[in-house]
Amino acid sequence: MADIIVRLMKEQLILEKQVVIATCNKNAMSAVSIRQASQPCSPLPQDAQGDYLQLEATNRSLQREIEILRQSMQDTSHLEIEFAGRIKECVNLQQEIEKTRERCAQLEAELENAHLSKSELSHQVNSLHNRLSSIGTWRS
Numbered sequence: 001m002a003d004i005i006v007r008l009m010k011e012q013l014i015l016e017k018q019v020v021i022a023t024c025n026k027n028a029m030s031a032v033s034i035r036q037a038s039q040p041c042s043p044l045p046q047d048a049q050g051d052y053l054q055l056e057a058t059n060r061s062l063q064r065e066i067e068i069l070r071q072s073m074q075d076t077s078h079l080e081i082e083f084a085g086r087i088k089e090c091v092n093l094q095q096e097i098e099k100t101r102e103r104c105a106q107l108e109a110e111l112e113n114a115h116l117s118k119s120e121l122s123h124q125v126n127s128l129h130n131r132l133s134s135i136g137t138w139r140s
Helices: 002-037 049-139
Strands: none
Touching (some): 002 049
16 A cells, blocks of 8 residues: 555656656746847837837737746746655655564564464463373372
8 A cells, every 4th residue: 555655656746747847848948939039139210110019019028928937937946846845755655664564574573473372382281281181080
């Protein structure tokens, strides 16, 4: 049962790691597109008011993307910290499971010894009973 729990936790951690990697890849691609979009443009003619407004709209859009990227980077950092914590929890659980297994093996050995002792004592009691019975019949 514990092995199943550990395996499931590992699978969940792997999935979470894949999400973190995908987010990082998305962030990297967004950064590249922002760099490309922020390349200096050639000077615009005076009568290019429509183009200027379009550039302003693009600039606002890029700034929103930058803010989203920053938030994604913070989220990624938090996920990495959480991921590291869960890995540590997994290691601790595995150590606890191993200690429990060792304790179970020790208790099983003690139980086996107790059964052997009981069997030996039962044999001795039967032997003493038989001797007592034979002494009782002998005196009669």
